[in-house]
Amino acid sequence: MAVSEAKEIYAARMNRLLDSYSKVLFCNLDNVRSQQLHDVRASLRGKGELLVGKKTLQKKILSIRATADGASSVDKALYDKLCTQNMLIGNLGLLFTNASVASIQEELSKHRIQAPARVGAVAPCDVIVPAGNTGLEPTMTGFFQALNIQTKIAKGTVEITTDKKVLSTGDKVDNSTAALLQKLKISPFWYSAEVVFFWDSGLMFTAEDLSVTPDVMNTHMQDAISNLTALSLGSGILTEASFPHAIMDGFKNLLAASVATDYSFDEYNGAKLIADIKSGKCAAAAAPAAAAAAAPAASGKAAAAAAPAEEEEEEDFGLGLF
Numbered sequence: 001m002a003v004s005e006a007k008e009i010y011a012a013r014m015n016r017l018l019d020s021y022s023k024v025l026f027c028n029l030d031n032v033r034s035q036q037l038h039d040v041r042a043s044l045r046g047k048g049e050l051l052v053g054k055k056t057l058q059k060k061i062l063s064i065r066a067t068a069d070g071a072s073s074v075d076k077a078l079y080d081k082l083c084t085q086n087m088l089i090g091n092l093g094l095l096f097t098n099a100s101v102a103s104i105q106e107e108l109s110k111h112r113i114q115a116p117a118r119v120g121a122v123a124p125c126d127v128i129v130p131a132g133n134t135g136l137e138p139t140m141t142g143f144f145q146a147l148n149i150q151t152k153i154a155k156g157t158v159e160i161t162t163d164k165k166v167l168s169t170g171d172k173v174d175n176s177t178a179a180l181l182q183k184l185k186i187s188p189f190w191y192s193a194e195v196v197f198f199w200d201s202g203l204m205f206t207a208e209d210l211s212v213t214p215d216v217m218n219t220h221m222q223d224a225i226s227n228l229t230a231l232s233l234g235s236g237i238l239t240e241a242s243f244p245h246a247i248m249d250g251f252k253n254l255l256a257a258s259v260a261t262d263y264s265f266d267e268y269n270g271a272k273l274i275a276d277i278k279s280g281k282c283a284a285a286a287a288p289a290a291a292a293a294a295a296p297a298a299s300g301k302a303a304a305a306a307a308p309a310e311e312e313e314e315e316d317f318g319l320g321l322f
Helices: 005-020 034-043 055-067 073-084 101-109 138-146 175-183 207-211 214-235 243-261 267-279 283-297 300-305 307-316
Strands: 023-028 048-051 092-097 113-115 127-129 151-154 157-160 164-167 189-191 194-200 203-206
Touching: 005 048, 005 055, 005 092, 023 101, 034 048, 034 101, 055 073, 092 101, 101 194, 101 207, 127 175, 138 151, 138 157, 138 175, 164 175, 194 207, 203 207, 214 243, 243 267
Parallel strands: none
Antiparallel strands: 023 092, 023 194, 048 092, 113 189, 127 164, 151 157, 194 203
């Protein structure tokens, strides 16, 4: 069966793109206007190329590549994902790139357009009519009542008293809702080429995977390390995460004992540090130590009464650990 020249040109272009780029972004183009696609192509020059066309032809090209002699494992895996698992359906555009997926998605988001709610359209988000003056004549109150929207007359116009949710994500826009939003001059929807899933170096990812950035991973890792450190300190089991804290606590105990006993040490410039604590320059750090150092200066009776407290402070020094 003869193949038209147009199909041969299309196949040559798609094969070139598959050989030139390591990433393929599959973008939903529903409700995207031709001018938007033109603007997207212009902004992606040097970063990627957008390919649209019939899915049957795209599947045929992928099948030929996967069954050809010397077909790569990437070609076979891509065919299995898109054709065998039937993922290449609907109004999907194929965006080929070697740049990061996040940067491409950022470019796509720059070309969003606002659109009214047309009858039969599927709502991509919740739509809430805000409370406030509508500017409509009082004769329109019956229209709002039919939609269960509470109103009142204020200054000769209809005013909505409370916010009203008129559409939920996935709802189809009916005639009444479309008419209401049109009268209120509300264009609630935004449309752009949105990444549904993407192929990257032999693996398929979903759009949700784009939210897992290095910053997010670092935050989760820091939280996990903090939890492990707290658990180690609370249970008394020394780990690599709790070791610096244990050393610091031990040093604080030694410092407190040194201030209380007038014993100085050279490590960490200990003599000067202890002198600063006693002189009040490091008052915040010396609070436990100053209390211990003040005990020997009390009267004999007060000292005898305070003896149990001194023993408790000695226990707080943690000297038994060394």
